[in-house]
Amino acid sequence: MPEIIVKPKDALSESRQAIYQAVELSRRAAATMWEAIENIWDQKGTAREKRFKRLQAWCSGNSPDIEIFRKYLGVSNGKYLPGGPFLSYKELKKVRRKVGWLKNKLLQETLRFKIRNGDATAYNLWFLTRIVICPAFFDQTKIEKASTIIHELMHDYPIVHGKSIFNLKDYKKCFCCEEAVQFAIDQPCKARRCAYNYEFLAQEIMLAHAME
Numbered sequence: 001m002p003e004i005i006v007k008p009k010d011a012l013s014e015s016r017q018a019i020y021q022a023v024e025l026s027r028r029a030a031a032t033m034w035e036a037i038e039n040i041w042d043q044k045g046t047a048r049e050k051r052f053k054r055l056q057a058w059c060s061g062n063s064p065d066i067e068i069f070r071k072y073l074g075v076s077n078g079k080y081l082p083g084g085p086f087l088s089y090k091e092l093k094k095v096r097r098k099v100g101w102l103k104n105k106l107l108q109e110t111l112r113f114k115i116r117n118g119d120a121t122a123y124n125l126w127f128l129t130r131i132v133i134c135p136a137f138f139d140q141t142k143i144e145k146a147s148t149i150i151h152e153l154m155h156d157y158p159i160v161h162g163k164s165i166f167n168l169k170d171y172k173k174c175f176c177c178e179e180a181v182q183f184a185i186d187q188p189c190k191a192r193r194c195a196y197n198y199e200f201l202a203q204e205i206m207l208a209h210a211m212e
């Protein structure tokens, strides 16, 4: 596995271990998320049939993992109304690209962290080269820590909290789990560009697979 660099050099070994464990868990979560997407991607037929089957598997298939994806990333391009309109294939491909990117980032790239004081749990701006970890991070559960790392990594994609990456005000916006779920119903295209939606999605995937 690629290297995990934690700074400062004299950071407590306890803090270092907590970050390593969280990365390990987030790697498993991302691999499981990718597998779920690949399972619906693997369809037989003509190109047109494959597209249809993939969309159908996303919008109404009975895979428990995809059900969690639907909950946090939505099933439409606009406000969801029962009966449609449903997600476009272009939007589904974008989701696949993001999840694939996340998995590769976690499993193939060197990850850099810096522990420092601050009010946030952790933060990352698209122009930074490392994730900043603040004291509150260490009070989180293992699953929360892992999903926080996923949230911060998504800022590198770069996606923020539903709006433009150039809008710093948007960085300060916070969502709880229920708000992320509602966001996926009301503004699904934005929810798919919101790091909180991936954070809570990853949390639920980890819980569903009893990861710890």
Ligand SMILES: [Zn+2]
Residues within 6 Å of the ligand: 151, 152, 155, 160, 161, 171, 195, 196
């Ligand atoms: Zn964020």
